[in-house]
Amino acid sequence: MREHTCAIVLIGNEILSGKIQDSNAYFATRELRQIGVALKRIAVVPDELQPIAEEVARCAKQFDTVITSGGVGPTHDDITMEAVAIAFGRELVVHPELARVLGEHFADRRAPGMKMAEVPAGAVLNAAGDLRFPTVQLENVYILPGIPQIFEIKLKSLLGRFASDPYFIRTIYTSAGESVIAEHLNTCLAAYPDLLLGSYPKISHSEYRVKLTLESKDEAYLARAFNRLLDLLPSEVVVKVE
Amino acid sequence: MREHTCAIVLIGNEILSGKIQDSNAYFATRELRQIGVALKRIAVVPDELQPIAEEVARCAKQFDTVITSGGVGPTHDDITMEAVAIAFGRELVVHPELARVLGEHFADRRAPGMKMAEVPAGAVLNAAGDLRFPTVQLENVYILPGIPQIFEIKLKSLLGRFASDPYFIRTIYTSAGESVIAEHLNTCLAAYPDLLLGSYPKISHSEYRVKLTLESKDEAYLARAFNRLLDLLPSEVVVKVE
Numbered sequence: 001m002r003e004h005t006c007a008i009v010l011i012g013n014e015i016l017s018g019k020i021q022d023s024n025a026y027f028a029t030r031e032l033r034q035i036g037v038a039l040k041r042i043a044v045v046p047d048e049l050q051p052i053a054e055e056v057a058r059c060a061k062q063f064d065t066v067i068t069s070g071g072v073g074p075t076h077d078d079i080t081m082e083a084v085a086i087a088f089g090r091e092l093v094v095h096p097e098l099a100r101v102l103g104e105h106f107a108d109r110r111a112p113g114m115k116m117a118e119v120p121a122g123a124v125l126n127a128a129g130d131l132r133f134p135t136v137q138l139e140n141v142y143i144l145p146g147i148p149q150i151f152e153i154k155l156k157s158l159l160g161r162f163a164s165d166p167y168f169i170r171t172i173y174t175s176a177g178e179s180v181i182a183e184h185l186n187t188c189l190a191a192y193p194d195l196l197l198g199s200y201p202k203i204s205h206s207e208y209r210v211k212l213t214l215e216s217k218d219e220a221y222l223a224r225a226f227n228r229l230l231d232l233l234p235s236e237v238v239v240k241v242e
Numbered sequence: 243m244r245e246h247t248c249a250i251v252l253i254g255n256e257i258l259s260g261k262i263q264d265s266n267a268y269f270a271t272r273e274l275r276q277i278g279v280a281l282k283r284i285a286v287v288p289d290e291l292q293p294i295a296e297e298v299a300r301c302a303k304q305f306d307t308v309i310t311s312g313g314v315g316p317t318h319d320d321i322t323m324e325a326v327a328i329a330f331g332r333e334l335v336v337h338p339e340l341a342r343v344l345g346e347h348f349a350d351r352r353a354p355g356m357k358m359a360e361v362p363a364g365a366v367l368n369a370a371g372d373l374r375f376p377t378v379q380l381e382n383v384y385i386l387p388g389i390p391q392i393f394e395i396k397l398k399s400l401l402g403r404f405a406s407d408p409y410f411i412r413t414i415y416t417s418a419g420e421s422v423i424a425e426h427l428n429t430c431l432a433a434y435p436d437l438l439l440g441s442y443p444k445i446s447h448s449e450y451r452v453k454l455t456l457e458s459k460d461e462a463y464l465a466r467a468f469n470r471l472l473d474l475l476p477s478e479v480v481v482k483v484e
Contacts, residue, residue: 016281018271029260039258044284075424075441076431182317199317
C-alpha cells in the first residue's frame with residue numbers, strides 16, 4: 001500500500017498564548033486523511049528562529065512532506081522564511097517572480113519593502129488556485145500563511161501531489177467500558193496486527209461508552225478484522241456499527 | 243520577573259487522523275496564560291512508543307514542566323506510561339496506591355487487570371480535586387488522561403504549583419494593513435526589545451485590518467511601550483484600543 005507521511009508545523013505565539021484556537025491544523029488533518037496521507041506529527045512552536053528551524057529540520061528528515069503555517073507576512077514576527085533557510089543551511093534571497101508579484105500588488109500603495117519576496121535559496125513557487133501569491137516550497141517543505149482563508153486555499157491546491165491510497169474505516173460502538181473489552185481488542189490485534197484500532201471512551205454519553213474505530217488501507221483485511229472483532233465482543237454490548 | 247516554561251504533549255491518533263478537534267491543549271493554553279506560565283510548545287504525536295518517548299524526553303530537558311494528555315486507559319493503545327518510562331530510562335512498576343484505588347473502583351465489576359496501576363519507577367501521585375484517580379507525575383512530567391472532562395479537572399488541580407508572575411496585555415486595532423505599520427512596529431521594538439508584540443491581520447473584517455497585542459510581565463514597561471507605539475502610529479489608522 002502506498003503511504004505518504006506528513007508533519008504540520010504551526011508557527012504561532014497566538015496559539016501558544018491561548019488568544020486563538022488553531023483551525024489550520026484541524027482543517028489539514030481532515031483533508032489529508034481523506035486522501036490517504038498519514039499525518040504523523042503536529043507541532044506548535046513560538047515565533048522564534050531556533051525552535052522553528054529545529055522543528056522543520058527534524059520533520060523534513062523524518063517525513064515525506066512538511067507543511068508550515070504562519071509567520072510569512074511583512075512584520076517583525078514573520079520569520080518563517082528565515083527559519084526554514086536556517087533549517088536547510090541556505091541563504092535568504094529575493095525571488096524575482098515574488099518581487100514582481102509584490103510590485104504589481106502594491107503598485108498604487110505603499111510598498112512593504114522586499115521582505116515578502118525573500119525566500120530560502122533554491123525555493124520554488126507553486127500556483128495556488130486563484131490566489132495572486134504562489135506557495136513557496138523548499139525541498140519537501142511547503143510554507144503556508146496562517147490566515148485560515150488563505151491557508152485553506154493553498155493547502156487544497158497542493159493536495160493532488162500528496163494523494164495516496166485511501167483509508168477504509170469501520171466503527172463499533174459499545175455499551176461496555178474499556179476494561180471489559182480490552183482483552184477482545186488485544187485478541188483481534190494479535191490476529192490482525194496491521195489493523196489501526198482506536199478505542200475512545202466517552203463519559204456521560206447516553207448511547208454508548210466506547211467508540212472503536214477500525215482502519216486499514218486494505219479493504220478486505222479491514223472487513224476480516226471487523227468481522228473477527230464483532231465475533232469476539234459479547235453481542236449484548238454492541239450498540240451500533242457503521 | 244519569574245518565568246515558568248511549559249510544553250504540552252498530546253498523544254492522539256484521533257487528532258492526527260482528523261476524527262476529533264483538540265480541546266485539551268486549547269483549554270490549557272488559556273489556563274496557563276492566565277497564571278503567567280510561558281507555554282513554549284505543543285506537540286501532537288501518534289500512539290507509538292518512540293515518538294512519545296522522544297518528545298517527552300526532549301521537552302522535559304528543555305522546559306520547567308511537561309503536561310501529557312491521552313493514552314492512559316486499559317486498552318492496547320494506552321502506552322503513555324510505558325513511553326514516559328522509556329523517556330527517563332525507568333522500569334514500569336505497579337504503584338501500590340493506584341492498585342488499591344483500582345481494586346476499590348472495580349470491587350463489584352470486572353477488573354481491568356493491573357495495567358492502569360502501572361507507572362514509571364519513581365513516579366509520585368498528586369491529588370486531583372474530587373477525582374478518585376490521582377495524577378501521576380514523574381520528575382517534571384504530569385501524565386493526564388485525554389478525556390476532556392477529566393483532563394480539565396486534573397489540570398486545574400495542578401495549576402497552583404506552576405503559578406508565575408502574570409502577563410499584562412494591551413491591544414491596538416488598526417485600519418491600515420501590516421505593510422503600512424511594519425516599520426512603526428520595528429521602531430517600537432528597537433526601543434522596547436522585551437515587549438511581546440503580536441501582529442495579527444484579518445481579512446474581510448469590517449472593523450479593522452490588524453490586531454496588535456502588546457504584552458509584558460512588567461506593567462510599567464508595557465505602559466511605556468504602548469504609549470510609544472500609539473505615538474508612532476498615524477492616529478487615523480488606530481480604530482480602537484483595549
